[in-house]
Amino acid sequence: MDNIAGKRSALTIVTHLSVLLLVIIWLVPTVGLFVSSFRDREQIQETGWWLAPFPVEQAYRVTPELEGVTREGDRWVLEGSLEGAYQGSAVAGFGITSRDPGMGEPGETVARYSVDVEEEDGEIDDTRIEITYPTEEGPSFPESDEDGNRIIPDTEVFDRSLSVTEEGQFRWEDADEITRAPSIYVVAMSPPDFGLGNYRTILSSDNMDRAFINTLTVTIPATVIPILIAAFAAYALAWMDFPGRSWLVAGVVGLLVVPLQLALVPMLTLHNQIGVGQSFLGIWMAHTGFGLPLAVYLLRNYMVGLPRDIIESAKVDGATDFQVFTKIVLPLSFPALASFAIFQFLWTWNDLLVAKVFLPSNSESWVMTVKIADDLLGSRGGDWGILAAAAFVSIAVPLGMFFAMQKYLVRGLLAGSVK
């Protein structure tokens, strides 16, 4: 028995760990985008979202004011402060080229020299090298340049140099007179920058608010109307006797799986012919038609399971079918109505296909899915902060709905699938 008990606990740990792993895999993508939607767009480019809580090394290009140039020996010198031109407290590195903006660290000097090099074929050429050395020790030169050519000693001619302290005090030395402000590159550790900036941008400048309202406008009528139509039909299919009933039920089951794609061209043509065209009215009608099979199927399945006694005794007491339906069956079917409402709401809110076909293609009528897929992914392709914020603006409502009404959602799924 000890053995079995021991095995059990080992298995339990494995179970815990594997479920944890699966949950992490399932959650990580969403969390990543969610975190990114709050991050500063520059920081998104610099480090992965998994490093979001840590400071980010960010490079800045600074052009200091050209004031107080002095001459020291044969060099021109510009000194001053870079403070305020970069975010964060301390300078972590600096440089004189955009290629390597963090070449030197505070306490060091970055300099450019002209040197003569001996190329592989023995030819002598002049080139420029950039070196870094501790300021106090003075320059020292490598034996070869980046291309592997030997540098001929003592041919170095000073061109320019830069040193920056941690506090942002810089000293720029130049062999020529400084007539234009030099470009200084500074790398600073910026503290994590979280905020609602992306959301503000997307909602104020990108017409996403309009798309949000359009989505809402499409969704609500497209959820309410099919419920009503389907409820009556479901009652008839569940509690009224008439020839051909089982055929109709089978027909609804068949229609459940008819691909939506078939309806696009003929129905759009029809909408154009009867004057509805591509419009909100058209998409409400389309969503109503497409949602009905599931609605009728779910509601009928639920209504069939209601206790026969209640309905029959009401009929014996003289209630008409209409009264039985409105006073007894409809209130009792609330859970099924709720679960279909959630399905239809999620489906219409998240739909891209029907919106692309049945709504006008101008930007005033875009719903959020169309806005993201057809506009933002193209125009804001690499701007992940904006894209993430847009995605979460569109996800927030269904997600809230999902967690608030999960019970009904699960119930509806079970009613539809487990027999």
Place this chain on the structure above:
Amino acid sequence: MSPIIQGILTIIIGVGGCITYFYASNWVLDHLIFPARTDDRGRNINRATMVRPWLFLFPAIFALGLYLVYPVVGSFYRSLFNRSGEEFIGLGNYYYLFAEDGFRVAVFNNFLWILFVPAAATFFGLIIAELTDKLSWGNLAKSLIFMPMAISFVGASLIWKFVYANDPDIGIINAVRDSMGLSPIDVLQIPFWNNFFIMFIMVWMQTGFAMVILSAALRGIPEETVEASILDGANPFQIFFRIKVPQIRSTIIVVWTTITFLTLKIFDIVYTMTGGNFDTEILPSYMMDYMFRDDGRATAVAFVIMLIVLPVMIWNIRQAQREA
């Protein structure tokens, strides 16, 4: 603001119209056509009972007929005509499609989707349902895995585009590769396997659905069968695969077919992820390439999708009739 007002009006007109229709039609039936007060009282009540179901059913049958039955015929009819819809070309659109490389790729990928997505989603769903069953935090875990269900296909695609991003400072997959010293790759451009990276998005979204239903089915298994097998010395794996899974076979099939149907409808993911490039096209997204451009070909593609669905649809109807 006008769409909102239009929307509110539609709700009022739609809901009001429906209620008025149902109420008025029943009233007319009971009071004017077959009044229960005349001499043929009994006969009239019977007749009214015969007509009433159709009053209840009419709006639904009308909408279903218009939006789902008519298009099957209408699409097929339209697919026999050329682009402008004026010239009858018989099966010309189909000949064209079957000769086209893009169509063949789409059909091939579509079968890949039908094979992989339902299988993977059902598999993960089943495993997670079983594993979370005994855990104290199982419901929380299930809730989190179920969550992608609420996300739109476009949103989900965006989420995964972020995961798959080429830049190792953005995409987590390439960040892992980078930390192992490998150069970043764009997984959406690897021939053939890119399909699986796209399909996984669908698996990610549908696993929750499979899990919820299979977990309910697993709980419905009679305790005695499991207890008996424990007494007989079966190990946990044997219990799961030999005792539990066979008992929920019918539910597994339902889940499998439901996800298959859904898979056949989804164009959003491919459209958002690659736009059908890099040989990732599937039929629904392939159809959208022709939508608004050549209705004849678009309807032909749609009808091919219908033909793929048809066998399972017939099987589904048979199953439903057997139960009714």
